[in-house]
Amino acid sequence: MKDLTVSIVAFNDEEDVLNAVSSIEEHTPSLIAKTIYIIDNSDKPNNLDSLLKKFDDVEYIRQEKNTGFGSGHNKVLDIIDSKYHAIVNPDIVLKEDAFSPLISFIEQSGAGMVAPKLLNENGEMIKAYRLDPTPFDMFIRMFLKSAFKKRQAKHTMQDMDYSKPFKVPFVQGSFLVIKTDLFKKLHGFDERFFLYMEDADLCRRVNSVSTLMYCPDASVVHLWGQGSHKSLKLFKIHVGSMIKYFNKWK
Numbered sequence: 001m002k003d004l005t006v007s008i009v010a011f012n013d014e015e016d017v018l019n020a021v022s023s024i025e026e027h028t029p030s031l032i033a034k035t036i037y038i039i040d041n042s043d044k045p046n047n048l049d050s051l052l053k054k055f056d057d058v059e060y061i062r063q064e065k066n067t068g069f070g071s072g073h074n075k076v077l078d079i080i081d082s083k084y085h086a087i088v089n090p091d092i093v094l095k096e097d098a099f100s101p102l103i104s105f106i107e108q109s110g111a112g113m114v115a116p117k118l119l120n121e122n123g124e125m126i127k128a129y130r131l132d133p134t135p136f137d138m139f140i141r142m143f144l145k146s147a148f149k150k151r152q153a154k155h156t157m158q159d160m161d162y163s164k165p166f167k168v169p170f171v172q173g174s175f176l177v178i179k180t181d182l183f184k185k186l187h188g189f190d191e192r193f194f195l196y197m198e199d200a201d202l203c204r205r206v207n208s209v210s211t212l213m214y215c216p217d218a219s220v221v222h223l224w225g226q227g228s229h230k231s232l233k234l235f236k237i238h239v240g241s242m243i244k245y246f247n248k249w250k
Contacts, residue, residue, distance in 0.1 A: 002034055002081060002082040002083075003034060003082065003084065004032050004085070004086060004099060004103070005034065005035050005036075005076065005082040005086070005180065006024065006037065007037045007075075007076050007080075007086070007087060008036065008038050008039070008088050008089070009090070010038055010041060010090055011041045011066060012043065012044050013042075013090045014042075014048055014051070017038060017048060017090045018048075018051060020090050020091070020093060021036060021038070021055060021058060023092075024088075024094055027094040027095070028094075028100075032099055032100065034099075035082070036058045036059070037058075038052060038058060038059070038060050038061065039072040039075045039076070040061065040063060041067060041072050042066075043066055061076070068194035068195055068198075069189070069193075070190060070193055070202075071189070073087055073188060073189055074187075074189055077188045080180055082180045083103075083179070083180060084103055084178070085178055085180040086099070086175070087173060087177075087178070088175055089174040089175065089222065091174070091222060092174055092175050092221065092223075093221045093223065094220055095221060096218075096219065098220050100218075101215065101217040101218040102116060102217075102218045103177070105165070106179065110211070111211045111212065112179055112182045112210025113178040113179070113182070113203075113211075113212045113213075114213050114214070114215045115175065115212070115214055116217075116220050117216060117220070118174065118175065118220060119220070120221070121221060126224060127156040127158070128171055128174070129156065129168050130157060130168075130170045130172070131154070131155050131170065132169045132170055132200070133242075133246075135242075135246055138242055140155075141155075160214075162214070162216060165215055165216060167207075167214075168213065169204070169212070170199070170200050171199070172199060173203070175220050176202075179210075182209070185209075186206065190202075192244055193241050195237050195241065196237060196238040196241040196242070200245060201249075204249065
């Protein structure tokens with residue numbers, strides 16, 4: 001059994017994937033036995049398979065079509081054999097060892113899933129830690145960002161002390177470490193969500209049977225693109241996922 005498995009779903013972002021994998025390899029101690037799975041949902045040709053061969057502990061899985069974010073990560077559910085599993089976005093970069101403190105935190109706290117400090121390129125904390133979504137909060141986030149500042153601050157948990165660990169209802173799912181047996185027990189992501197809201201749903205299901213915690217002892221950089229704010233197609237997918245989420249959790 002490995003100490004750690006990692007899944008990264010690629011979609012036409014070859015350079016990001018290589019940077020993410022390289023940073024994980026550079027900053028993760030060799031004492032942590034790991035396998036990194038790259039699930040390639042890309043709809044354009046790339047050289048990921050050959051480029052990743054230089055890493056002995058990377059497994060490449062080529063999908064025949066883009067099945068979505070959650071479905072991509074679920075592709076490894078039946079093959080991972082580890083104590084802990086990391087769900088990682090391709091636009092994540094490690095600047096230091098993140099996995100050792102996160103694994104230690106899980107072992108000491110008993111949490112089922114943990115998230116580190118998520119930083120932007122400037123080293124600033126991203127507002128990725130939130131209360132469970134409500135239709136009103138999602139509406140504000142998408143259409144009224146300059147209004148309801150107190151409500152937005154409450155929803156993004158700005159009143160918390162981020163130098164200390166705390167339970168989180170929902171963490172934006174770009175970097176999560178979960179007990180592998182719990183991930184399997186929950187059957188991974190709900191594949192009805194093609195993209196967006198699958199992280200909110202997973203966090204909610206984790207908290208229904210265990211605990212999701214914020215861990216201040218580890219940090220990673222997220223080169224956050226916020227695609228749905230730039231693309232009408234992604235915006236429509238986002239809205240559709242929100243409808244599915246709120247119907248599921250009403």
